[in-house]
Amino acid sequence: MLTFILRRLLIAVPTLLLISLAIFLLVDLAPGSPASQIPLTVPPEVKAKILAAMGADQPVLVRYVLWLKQFFWVEPAYWIDSRFGTNLADGAQRIISYQTRAPVFITIGERIPQTMTVVGAGYLIGILIAVPIGIYSAYRQYSWFDQAGTFFAMMGFSVPTFFTGVLLIVIFATKLHWFPSVYDTTLLVTDWSSFVAQIRQMVLPVTVLALFNAATISRYMRSSMLDNLGQDYVRTARAKGMGEGTVVLKHVLRNSLIPVVTVIALGIPSIFGGAIITEQVFKVNGLGAALITAINANDIPMVQTLTFIFAALIVLFNLVADVLYGVLDPRIRYA
Amino acid sequence: MYMRTLLLGAAGAMALATAAFAERGADGEVKVLYWQAPTTLNPYLSSGTKDVEAASLVLEPLAGFDDKGAIFPRLAESIPTVDNGGISQDMTTVTWKLKKDLKWSDGTPVTSADVAFTYQYCTDPNGGCAQAASYEGIKSIDTPDAETVVVTYTGPKPYPYAAFVSALAPIIQKAQFEKCIGAAAPTCTEQNFKPIGTGPFMVTDFKTGDVVQLEANPNYRDPAKPAFAKMTLKGGGDAEAAARAVMETGEYDYAWNTQINPDLQSQMSAAGKGHFVGGFGSLVERIEMNQFDPSPDLPEGERSTAKHPHPFLTDLKVRQALSMAIDRQALVDVGYGAAGKPTCDLVPAPEGYAANTTDCLKQDLEGAKKLLDEAGWKMGADGVREKDGKKLHILYQTSTNPVRQDIQTLVKGWWNEIGVGVDLKNIDASIYFGGDAGSPDTFEKFYADVEMYANNFNGTDPEAYMTQLLCSKIPGPDTQWQGENIPRFCDKDYDAKIAELSKTADLAKRQELVKELNNMVSAKGLVTMAIVHRGTLSAASNALDGVAINPWDTEIWNAQDWTRKK
Numbered sequence: 001m002l003t004f005i006l007r008r009l010l011i012a013v014p015t016l017l018l019i020s021l022a023i024f025l026l027v028d029l030a031p032g033s034p035a036s037q038i039p040l041t042v043p044p045e046v047k048a049k050i051l052a053a054m055g056a057d058q059p060v061l062v063r064y065v066l067w068l069k070q071f072f073w074v075e076p077a078y079w080i081d082s083r084f085g086t087n088l089a090d091g092a093q094r095i096i097s098y099q100t101r102a103p104v105f106i107t108i109g110e111r112i113p114q115t116m117t118v119v120g121a122g123y124l125i126g127i128l129i130a131v132p133i134g135i136y137s138a139y140r141q142y143s144w145f146d147q148a149g150t151f152f153a154m155m156g157f158s159v160p161t162f163f164t165g166v167l168l169i170v171i172f173a174t175k176l177h178w179f180p181s182v183y184d185t186t187l188l189v190t191d192w193s194s195f196v197a198q199i200r201q202m203v204l205p206v207t208v209l210a211l212f213n214a215a216t217i218s219r220y221m222r223s224s225m226l227d228n229l230g231q232d233y234v235r236t237a238r239a240k241g242m243g244e245g246t247v248v249l250k251h252v253l254r255n256s257l258i259p260v261v262t263v264i265a266l267g268i269p270s271i272f273g274g275a276i277i278t279e280q281v282f283k284v285n286g287l288g289a290a291l292i293t294a295i296n297a298n299d300i301p302m303v304q305t306l307t308f309i310f311a312a313l314i315v316l317f318n319l320v321a322d323v324l325y326g327v328l329d330p331r332i333r334y335a
Numbered sequence: 336m337y338m339r340t341l342l343l344g345a346a347g348a349m350a351l352a353t354a355a356f357a358e359r360g361a362d363g364e365v366k367v368l369y370w371q372a373p374t375t376l377n378p379y380l381s382s383g384t385k386d387v388e389a390a391s392l393v394l395e396p397l398a399g400f401d402d403k404g405a406i407f408p409r410l411a412e413s414i415p416t417v418d419n420g421g422i423s424q425d426m427t428t429v430t431w432k433l434k435k436d437l438k439w440s441d442g443t444p445v446t447s448a449d450v451a452f453t454y455q456y457c458t459d460p461n462g463g464c465a466q467a468a469s470y471e472g473i474k475s476i477d478t479p480d481a482e483t484v485v486v487t488y489t490g491p492k493p494y495p496y497a498a499f500v501s502a503l504a505p506i507i508q509k510a511q512f513e514k515c516i517g518a519a520a521p522t523c524t525e526q527n528f529k530p531i532g533t534g535p536f537m538v539t540d541f542k543t544g545d546v547v548q549l550e551a552n553p554n555y556r557d558p559a560k561p562a563f564a565k566m567t568l569k570g571g572g573d574a575e576a577a578a579r580a581v582m583e584t585g586e587y588d589y590a591w592n593t594q595i596n597p598d599l600q601s602q603m604s605a606a607g608k609g610h611f612v613g614g615f616g617s618l619v620e621r622i623e624m625n626q627f628d629p630s631p632d633l634p635e636g637e638r639s640t641a642k643h644p645h646p647f648l649t650d651l652k653v654r655q656a657l658s659m660a661i662d663r664q665a666l667v668d669v670g671y672g673a674a675g676k677p678t679c680d681l682v683p684a685p686e687g688y689a690a691n692t693t694d695c696l697k698q699d700l701e702g703a704k705k706l707l708d709e710a711g712w713k714m715g716a717d718g719v720r721e722k723d724g725k726k727l728h729i730l731y732q733t734s735t736n737p738v739r740q741d742i743q744t745l746v747k748g749w750w751n752e753i754g755v756g757v758d759l760k761n762i763d764a765s766i767y768f769g770g771d772a773g774s775p776d777t778f779e780k781f782y783a784d785v786e787m788y789a790n791n792f793n794g795t796d797p798e799a800y801m802t803q804l805l806c807s808k809i810p811g812p813d814t815q816w817q818g819e820n821i822p823r824f825c826d827k828d829y830d831a832k833i834a835e836l837s838k839t840a841d842l843a844k845r846q847e848l849v850k851e852l853n854n855m856v857s858a859k860g861l862v863t864m865a866i867v868h869r870g871t872l873s874a875a876s877n878a879l880d881g882v883a884i885n886p887w888d889t890e891i892w893n894a895q896d897w898t899r900k901k
Contacts, residue, residue, distance in 0.1 A: 031774065032765030038465070040768070040790045042382050044817035046467045047770065050382075053463020053520070093522070100374040100543045101381065102524040110542045169576075174583045181576070181584055182368070182569060185545055283571030285372070285545040293372075293544060298765055 005323065012315050019311045020071075020304075024064045027303050034098045034298045054098050056300070067304060070095045075105060098299040107290055107302065108309075112272075114185050115279070115286030118202060119271045122209025122278075127264060130214040134221020134260075138229060139248055149218060156215025161208050165281035168204045179204050183284040205282040209275055213267070220263050224256040231255075258328045265321040269313035360551045360564030362899035365879070367891070368590040370577040372544045372570020377527040378503060379457050380520060382465035387502050388591070389547055389568055391889035393440075393532035394505035397431050397450070397484075398496065400887035402614065404685040404795040406496055410434060410445065410506060410533060414496075417840060426491040426840055431484040431499065438554040439508055440537040447478035450499060452509035461517035468799070469497045469504040493840035494796045501794050502889035506533070535561040535895035545570055555895070562898040575599065581874040582609040589882065590874040591890060596738075597672025600872075609876045613673055616886030617684055617800075618791035620675075620867040621857075622731075622746075623822040624648045624657075629730070629782045636812045639781045639823070646725055648784060652710040653727075654861040657785075659706070660749040662698035663866050669745065670738040674872035681857035683868040685795045685887070687846040692858035703753045712754070719756040728756035733787040734764040734778075742787070742866075772815040779810045781821060789869060795887050798836055798845075801852045804863075805830055824862045829855050 051057050077089035094103040137149040173181035189195050237247045276288035294302035326332045373389035375381050397411040412432040415421020437445035454476050457464040477485040508531045515523035528541040536549035547568040578593035580586045582603035628643035647653050663677030679695035712720035720727040733739045747757040762776045792800035803819035810818030836848045857863045875882045881897040
């Protein structure tokens with residue numbers, strides 16, 4: 001197992017390097033320029049100087065190598081310095097965003113908490129809704145509950161979040177005034193009333209995301225359960241006189257969860273990626289919103305760093321999913 | 336003696352009474368929504384309106400413009416003029432005096448050294464200062480004493496109100512930014528995100544691209560202001576959602592730049608929680624008439640250059656016909672509602688500078704047809720006019736934006752009606768305005784017959800704006816397509832008048848000259864065909880008093896005067 005993990009990690013290094021180059025070239029070759037963010041009232045000479053100060057006028061390969069150095073050497077050095085009070089970085093330039101003219105990791109650090117809370121909660125609640133629905137739908141296949149579950153899943157799949165989000169705002173914020181339409185990132189949970197405020201502002205975005213996530217996962221859960229319910233060992237268990245509860249929740253559920261757990265693990269990087277549309281609709285201003293504004297502003301360092309982190313997380317959670325598979329299913333052995 | 340004490344006592348009591356009436360911080364919190372969130376609070380590092388305006392709550396210039404466009408002192412004691420001796424007779428030096436006992440929000444005194452430092456900071460060649468244009472033409476800055484700043488220009492400067500004037504050029508604290516000059520500027524995150532200022536508010540927390548939290552500045556020069564103890568300036572979402580948060584849910588007190596379509600405007604106003612406030616600055620949506628031939632048949636490097644004059648847009652009659660065919664009021668109704676007015680002028684404001692031309696406001700399709708007939712353009716079999724085998728066919732480009740596409744469609748319909756063939760093209764704004772010399776689609780390259788965009792000028796003086804149309808500022812391959820004379824307008828008389836303007840200090844005379852220039856290029860010349868005078872449109876809660884939207888400086892210029900309606 002350990003050699004398997006080590007081998008996979010080693011393979012990940014060239015993979016990630018290749019990904020980083022591909023992203024950099026894609027972002028750079030895409031049309032558009034940070035200059036478009038500078039108002040027309042700024043004369044061309046000044047504009048040229050601004051771009052030079054950003055480093056945006058350098059050739060693409062120079063910028064890529066600089067980014068590699070900053071990402072893999074300078075940024076970790078700053079992190080170690082801040083942790084242990086060393087002076088590894090020695091004032092080297094960090095990755096600077098074109099928009100904020102400040103290190104991109106400051107923005108990322110500020111954005112992670114709200115993304116984790118809102119998108120993470122949406123994912124978690126989505127799973128909690130999806131698993132029971134999937135189990136019962138499969139157990140009572142073609143019952144009215146199964147039909148309703150299928151309908152609900154189809155809704156979640158096919159209605160886009162920008163529609164459900166705005167719909168919920170119009171009903172619950174504009175008309176009923178139950179929940180706020182703007183997420184307050186400055187709210188600190190210190191007592192009961194601020195906790196209630198936090199819950200209230202999370203209700204709408206989390207509902208939208210949970211609905212969307214639950215739709216996918218409940219379908220996986222259902223089909224996996226259906227696969228197992230028809231197996232011989234289920235008949236054997238029943239023949240041995242086991243109660244339906246034990247058969248379904250112990251034998252069938254355990255086996256059916258194996259593929260679902262991998263699906264869930266593979267979905268975790270998408271939490272970090274934020275929910276671009278939902279964050280935008282509810283002004284959560286998490287990582288997803290950071291990515292989309294950076295793309296709009298042609299803020300290459302920010303786009304590059306964020307997408308690369310997402311890529312690294314996807315590679316990592318693929319490995320986690322593979323390992324989990326082996327842990328959950330003793331039949332699988334890694335050579 | 337007794338009488339005097341009595342009077343003093345009475346005056347003191349009155350001062351106390353007004354202080355009790357309006358007390359600093361008495362009105363709690365005010366919540367402002369900037370849907371494009373500020374990314375930095377140092378306006379010298381970002382030219383974005385969102386950043387400049389958010390910073391204006393904290394950082395102040397020596398003088399600013401009020402909602403009518405009049406200049407007024409902020410940190411300065413008075414506005415220097417030739418009459419009061421503040422500007423020298425030869426117009427090369429300007430002397431500013433700071434107000435007495437000014438303090439930064441940290442309690443230290445504001446001195447002329449801070450002003451001189453600000454100049455130094457922005458003019459460092461490695462800093463990439465976004466507002467460098469404000470400090471152009473300055474030879475030196477002297478500080479004879481702690482309250483006096485003498486600005487010496489390299490030549491006569493009849494209108495010197497750019498340096499240290501308006502939210503674009505505020506004073507920063509020397510002590511705070513001393514180590515942040517030049518290439519070090521982006522390393523000073525703490526300073527750029529939390530500048531120490533003199534304004535009514537000070538930053539307590541800043542999350543870039545998300546939210547700014549501010550508190551009343553305890554050292555603000557007016558002890559009774561601001562009425563709000565706290566301000567939250569939140570970002571995110573879009574214009575429509577921002578308008579809704581003020582006008583329908585009432586979660587916010589003020590939302591910036593809520594340009595939404597006229598139908599939605601009236602629908603939201605009906606909710607009764609807020610109202611839209613608008614002001615008209617100098618922003619004009621225009622259609623530029625390319626004076627050079629953009630034809631793709633020409634070799635690359637010669638398109639839209641002086642080598643080939645445009646085959647028909649150089650003819651005034653054709654331009655007049657194109658202008659007459661447009662119903663500008665209809666464009667306003669469809670695209671802008673309360674945030675637009677039809678105009679024929681490149682300089683539609685401020686008051687004194689505006690030529691107030693009205694010739695173009697009435698659509699006249701028959702007249703347009705007649706003009707084209709006179710110019711020799713005969714109707715062809717396919718409904719497109721032609722002359723000497725040349726078709727009257729136009730490529731009309733602009734940036735991708737729903738309102739602009741609506742306008743394109745309407746204009747195309749009218750032009751088709753008078754026998755002009757039109758192809759429409761829209762280009763993503765990040766490319767169109769991206770200035771990439773390698774791209775064929777930038778608005779500077781102008782590989783089209785006509786193109787549409789909007790532009791304005793900073794402050795209230797249009798001299799620099801009009802100077803953009805000098806013959807020497809035509810973009811071309813030899814300048815990497817940099818240059819601000821987009822329509823490629825070139826007229827010796829115009830250049831001569833610009834030279835005259837740059838030497839004229841008398842306001843009435845300046846205004847007259849600007850009107851003449853305006854007529855040459857737009858109202859009469861129609862090389863820059865102005866179509867809509869665009870305003871700012873923001874949403875204010877009915878529970879907020881004192882909002883006076885300002886199109887000439889920062890929109891929230893008087894946040895210190897805002898109060899909660901009781």
